[in-house]
Every structure is written in C-alpha cells, then in structure tokens.
Amino acid sequence: MEIKVDSKSCTGCGICRGVCMYDAIEIIDGMAVINESCVYCGACIDVCKFNSIEIVGMEELKERDFSDYSGVCVYLETNNRKIIDVGYELISTGRILADKLNVSLSAVAIGSELENDIGEVFKYGLDKLYIIDNPVFSVNLDDIFSKALAQVIDKYKPEIFLAGATMFGRTLIPKVAAILKTGLTADCTGLSIDEEKKILLQTRPTFGGNILATIITKNSRPQMATVRPHVMEKKKIKEEIGDFGERIEYIKIDQSKFKTKYKLVDIEKELEENINITDYDVIVSGGRGLGSGDKFSLLKELADILGGVVGASRAAVDSNWISYPHQVGQTGKTVNPKVYIACGISGAIQHLAGMLTSDIIIAINKDPDAPIFNIANYGIVGDLFEVIPKMIKKIKGGKSLI
Amino acid sequence: MNPFDTYAIEEGVRLKERFNSGNNGNLDVEVIAVSMGPPQAEEVLKESISLGVDSGLLLSDRAFAGADTWATAATLARAIKKIDDYKLIILGKQTFDGDTGQVGPELAHKLNLPFIGYVSSILEIDYKKVKVKRLMEDRYEIIETRLPAAISVGKDINVPRVPSLRGKLKAKKAEIPVWDKNCLDIKEKEAGLSGSYTKVIKIFTPKVKHEVKIIKGSADEQVNELYKELKELGVI
Numbered sequence: 001m002e003i004k005v006d007s008k009s010c011t012g013c014g015i016c017r018g019v020c021m022y023d024a025i026e027i028i029d030g031m032a033v034i035n036e037s038c039v040y041c042g043a044c045i046d047v048c049k050f051n052s053i054e055i056v057g058m059e060e061l062k063e064r065d066f067s068d069y070s071g072v073c074v075y076l077e078t079n080n081r082k083i084i085d086v087g088y089e090l091i092s093t094g095r096i097l098a099d100k101l102n103v104s105l106s107a108v109a110i111g112s113e114l115e116n117d118i119g120e121v122f123k124y125g126l127d128k129l130y131i132i133d134n135p136v137f138s139v140n141l142d143d144i145f146s147k148a149l150a151q152v153i154d155k156y157k158p159e160i161f162l163a164g165a166t167m168f169g170r171t172l173i174p175k176v177a178a179i180l181k182t183g184l185t186a187d188c189t190g191l192s193i194d195e196e197k198k199i200l201l202q203t204r205p206t207f208g209g210n211i212l213a214t215i216i217t218k219n220s221r222p223q224m225a226t227v228r229p230h231v232m233e234k235k236k237i238k239e240e241i242g243d244f245g246e247r248i249e250y251i252k253i254d255q256s257k258f259k260t261k262y263k264l265v266d267i268e269k270e271l272e273e274n275i276n277i278t279d280y281d282v283i284v285s286g287g288r289g290l291g292s293g294d295k296f297s298l299l300k301e302l303a304d305i306l307g308g309v310v311g312a313s314r315a316a317v318d319s320n321w322i323s324y325p326h327q328v329g330q331t332g333k334t335v336n337p338k339v340y341i342a343c344g345i346s347g348a349i350q351h352l353a354g355m356l357t358s359d360i361i362i363a364i365n366k367d368p369d370a371p372i373f374n375i376a377n378y379g380i381v382g383d384l385f386e387v388i389p390k391m392i393k394k395i396k397g398g399k400s401l402i
Numbered sequence: 403m404n405p406f407d408t409y410a411i412e413e414g415v416r417l418k419e420r421f422n423s424g425n426n427g428n429l430d431v432e433v434i435a436v437s438m439g440p441p442q443a444e445e446v447l448k449e450s451i452s453l454g455v456d457s458g459l460l461l462s463d464r465a466f467a468g469a470d471t472w473a474t475a476a477t478l479a480r481a482i483k484k485i486d487d488y489k490l491i492i493l494g495k496q497t498f499d500g501d502t503g504q505v506g507p508e509l510a511h512k513l514n515l516p517f518i519g520y521v522s523s524i525l526e527i528d529y530k531k532v533k534v535k536r537l538m539e540d541r542y543e544i545i546e547t548r549l550p551a552a553i554s555v556g557k558d559i560n561v562p563r564v565p566s567l568r569g570k571l572k573a574k575k576a577e578i579p580v581w582d583k584n585c586l587d588i589k590e591k592e593a594g595l596s597g598s599y600t601k602v603i604k605i606f607t608p609k610v611k612h613e614v615k616i617i618k619g620s621a622d623e624q625v626n627e628l629y630k631e632l633k634e635l636g637v638i
Contacts, residue, residue: 036440040468040595043605167538171519174507183599186502214604261516266544276540339637379616380624390625
C-alpha cells in the first residue's frame with residue numbers, strides 16, 4: 001500500500017498540508033511530498049482540488065456476508081447487584097438505532113443475585129433481556145466477564161453491540177472485542193445509522209477533542225462501540241410494562257469453566273474522594289484564574305445554593321488546590337450537567353472535551369479572548385471574585401442589586 | 403511522548419531500582435521501552451533512556467501506518483512475544499490523542515495475560531505475582547494477579563523524574579533497533595490500516611450549535627442579567 005502524489009497535477013498549493021493531522025505533508029519544490037508519518041487517513045485526498053493524491057495497492061477485502069447478524073444489543077453493567085445508570089442510557093440509544101434498522105433491542109446483564117426490580121429496563125424500550133446470574137460473577141472481573149459476554153454475543157449474533165465506557169467497561173469491552181475478533185470504537189459521542197448501507201456510524205472526539213471522527217467497522221461483526229456515562233440521554237418511554245417474564249431469558253453457565261486470574265483482596269472507600277461529580281445537575285468549576293486553593297470555598301458556596309457540586313480544571317488539580325475526583329476534562333470526568341459554570345477557566349481543548357455536552361454553559365473570565373467564550377451560552381467578562389459573591393447574594397435574596 | 407507514558411516509564415524504572423538494590427538479591431531487572439510509530443519515534447525512545455530505561459525498541463514499517471487499536475495491539479504483541487522473557491508490561495492508561503485506552507486490554511488478550519487498568523500503586527511484587535491498588539469510579543480495589551501480567555497507570559501513581567545528565571549522555575549514544583514487518587514476521591494484511599477492523603471515514607470540526615451571549619455592563623448589571631436568564635430557563 002502506498003500514497004502517491006501526481007507530480008503533473010499537483011500545484012504545491014498546500015491545502016493538503018493544512019488538513020493533515022499528522023504533519024505528514026511537506027511542500028518541496030512546489031509539490032506536496034508525503035512523509036512516513038502518514039497513516040492513510042485520506043483527509044488530504046478529500047481536500048485536494050486537483051485530485052492529485054491517491055492511495056494505491058490497498059488490499060481489497062472480500063465482502064463478507066453478515067446476514068446472520070441481526071439486532072442491537074447493549075451491556076448492562078451492574079454494581080452492588082444493581083444495573084448502573086449508563087445501562088439505561090444505552091437502552092435509550094439502542095432503541096433509536098434498532099428502530100432505524102427495524103430490528104429488535106436486547107441487553108445482557110451479568111452478576112450475582114441481581115435485584116428483583118430488573119424489569120425496570122423494559123420501560124426504556126428494551127425487547128429482550130439475557131441474564132447470567134451466578135455466584136462467580138459477584139465481583140466485576142474482566143477475564144470471566146469477557147468470556148461470558150463473548151459467549152452470549154457469539155450465540156445471539158447482534159449486528160451492533162454497545163457498552164458503557166466506565167472504568168470496568170474500558171477494560172472489559174476491548175477484551176470482548178478481541179475474543180470476537182471485531183472492531184471497537186471507544187467513547188462515542190454520536191451513534192447513527194447509515195440508512196443506505198445499514199451500518200453503524202460511530203462518531204467520537206479525537207486529537208484531544210477539537211476534532212470529531214466518524215468511524216465504521218469495516219469487515220467484522222458485531223459493530224462494537226463504547227459510550228461514556230452521561231453522554232447519551234436516558235428516556236423512559238413506558239410507565240406500565242405488563243408481564244415481562246417471557247422477555248427475560250436466564251442463561252445457565254458451567255461455573256467450573258469460569259476461573260478468574262485475579263484475586264480481589266480488599267476495597268477501600270475514601271470518603272473525601274467518594275464524590276461523583278457526574279451525579280449533579282449543576283457544576284461550578286474553577287481553574288487557574290482562582291489563584292489559590294482556598295478560593296474554592298467561594299465556588300462551593302455557589303454550588304451549594306444551586307444544589308450542585310464543585311468541579312475543576314486540570315490546572316487547578318495539578319496545583320493541588322482540589323482533589324482529582326473533581327477534575328473535568330479529557331483526563332478527568334466527562335460531565336453533562338444542566339448548568340456548567342466555568343470560573344477562571346480559559347477553556348483548553350482538553351477541558352472542553354469533558355464538559356461540552358452540558359445543557360447550559362456559563363463562563364466567567366477576566367480575559368475576553370479566552371476560548372471558553374467561544375462555546376459558552378452565556379459569557380461574563382469580569383472578575384469572578386466580584387461577580388460570584390454578588391451572584392450568591394442575588395440568589396439568596398432574590399432581589400435586584402440595582 | 404504521551405503524557406501517561408512518562409508515568410509508566412517512571413514506574414518501570416522504580417521497579418528496576420527496587421529489585422536491583424542489594425537487599426533484594428540483585429535480580430538484574432531490565433526495563434525496555436517499546437514504541438510503534440514512524441522513524442521519528444526514535445526520539446521518544448531516546449527520551450525514555452534518558453529517564454532511566456535500559457534500552458529502546460522501535461517497531462516501524464510503512465505497513466504499520468493507519469493502525470487502529472486492534473492492529474496496534476497485534477503488532478505490539480508480536481514484538482513482545484519475540485522479546486519473550488518479560489514479567490510485567492506497563493502501559494500509560496491512554497494516549498493523548500486517541501484517548502481510547504483499548505490497546506492495553508487487547509494486547510493482554512493476545513498474549514493471554516491478566517490486565518489491570520488504572521493502577522495507582524504497586525503494593526507488592528515478586529517473581530510470581532503482583533498486588534496493586536487500582537482506582538475505580540467510587541473506590542480503590544486491592545487486587546492481586548499472577549505474573550506475567552499487563553497493567554496501565556495514570557498520573558496518580560508517581561511523580562516522574564527529570565532526565566539526569568548521565569541519562570542524557572546515555573540517550574545520545576544509544577542505538578535504537580528498528581523492527582519492521584519482516585523482522586516481526588507480520589503480514590501486510592495483519593498490520594496498519596489493512597489489519598484494522600475499524601476505519602475513519604470522516605474527520606470534521608464540531609460546530610457550536612448555540613449562540614454565544616456575552617453579558618455586558620457593570621458586575622451588578624451582569625449578575626442581574628444572568629439571574630434573569632437563568633430564572634427564565636428554570637434553573638434557579
């Protein structure tokens with residue numbers, strides 16, 4: 001396989017160099033030259049006005065027949081015998097995809113002594129639920145879970161399989177994909193169906209979040225994707241579900257074949273660290289502009305009266321002003337609150353990647369050129385130490401300040 | 403270098419120092435840094451030598467280009483099988499650009515190794531097993547597994563050192579071997595874009611869908627206006 005530039009038609013205009021994410025194109029003697037950093041992404045081919053660039057010698061894959069794969073299936077991760085929230089979000093997303101394809105929606109839950117109200121999932125539009133309930137699955141361990149999940153998928157052959165990109169999911173699902181020998185796209189923020197080709201279009205942020213890529217699973221099935229918690233909307237579509245007994249199928253496993261390589265010795269909960277900022281509707285976040293750690297008390301006061309929680313940028317966490325569980329962004333949490341108030345946060349791409357899907361973003365910053373103002377719904381250029389105390393007073397008093 | 407890899411390197415070097423000190427009977431532990439990438443990735447491997455790694459190994463071939471996580475794991479697995487004598491693979495928890503965190507578990511599967519992600523501390527390690535503390539959403543788990551194994555680490559595990567002068571000199575002199583597809587006995591269709599199960603079909607810039615409203619005036623006016631807007635939206 002080789003990427004070639006046609007020396008006759010190339011004008012050396014450099015448009016291709018501008019779109020190359022990999023710094024793989026140089027303009028030498030009035031012509032584009034592609035170096036060894038190229039990954040054949042094809043971005044340059046798309047923008048070339050002279051059709052000068054082409055990839056040659058790409059091995060043509062035989063089209064495989066996937067007609068025995070049908071339906072959408074989601075994984076319902078459990079914690080403490082309960083299905084965690086991202087499972088419901090996946091059912092809602094899966095329902096939309098299944099309707100587009102006119103196929104059924106199923107789910108798999110694995111655990112031990114799962115709670116009785118498991119039928120709740122049918123209110124979100126699920127057609128069929130497969131349950132593996134066995135004492136060997138009392139703790140989430142990726143080796144035995146991946147084996148069980150791969151067996152279920154292999155038996156029922158869904159064309160699409162979705163799972164949550166939780167910390168457990170991010171270890172478990174790549175193993176499942178590896179067992180099944182199929183593609184997996186991590187952390188999708190958009191999932192849709194190409195209605196003509198009937199394939200799954202998987203969109204995710206890349207290059208630190210400033211660019212989105214749409215990815216397809218080429219020549220293997222199922223098409224697998226993970227989605228971060230709180231990115232998709234959870235939507236109950238039925239209040240009453242009637243008798244769902246027949247829609248649940250318990251899968252029996254041979255316990256002796258599920259021997260884990262791990263030993264869970266202990267679980268430590270640290271109270272201070274135990275805050276999960278993704279559970280809140282309002283997040284008041286602070287960044288470098290706060291100047292010191294003690295200033296977070298001001299943000300906490302605002303967060304408290306709004307029923308919210310304090311978040312932070314990486315800069316604030318790296319300065320030890322606040323602990324890591326509060327960090328929002330690419331290397332912290334992805335949050336999706338109703339209101340996100342960014343105080344003294346410039347809005348680096350890595351931060352935006354973690355909060356861009358918030359319903360309403362309010363930015364308070366001294367610097368009118370801060371990138372955060374490009375994405376905020378409301379921007380206040382000003383001193384947060386002046387604005388926030390007034391805001392607190394206003395909300396408490398409810399009266400006009402003027 | 404990917405930021406998370408600096409923590410992986412530091413942890414590897416610390417383990418080496420721990421085992422090779424007299425009290426532990428001089429086990430003669432060696433740390434090898436492996437990277438797959440274009441020829442310029444040699445610089446990253448030299449940097450890792452300056453940080454205390456013993457040697458670097460670059461997997462580079464035009465056939466490896468365009469690899470998704472699966473094809474990357476496949477190529478890395480070939481190389482690690484060829485290295486053969488290893489006990490622990492340490493990876494950064496995710497890359498800085500792709501951010502998938504998938505290569506570790508996929509690599510471990512291909513080598514039939516246990517994999518523990520998000521390790522924040524190696525508590526105990528000997529020749530046969532490792533006990534670590536790993537971070538989950540709301541808790542730490544203390545978990546033990548047999549060696550060889552693979553783990554991934556984040557920034558909470560250590561504070562990476564800066565290169566020493568001696569390290570820099572060693573890095574400057576170091577020769578980085580390059581293994582290509584022939585050396586790894588890997589077929590073109592198993593590596594790079596051809597060996598990938600996924601394919602990028604479109605790259606685009608996200609658009610801001612809403613209007614940005616900058617609230618002007620004095621601080622009092624700004625607060626009043628924002629309060630009004632939030633009230634209308636039912637937030638307050």
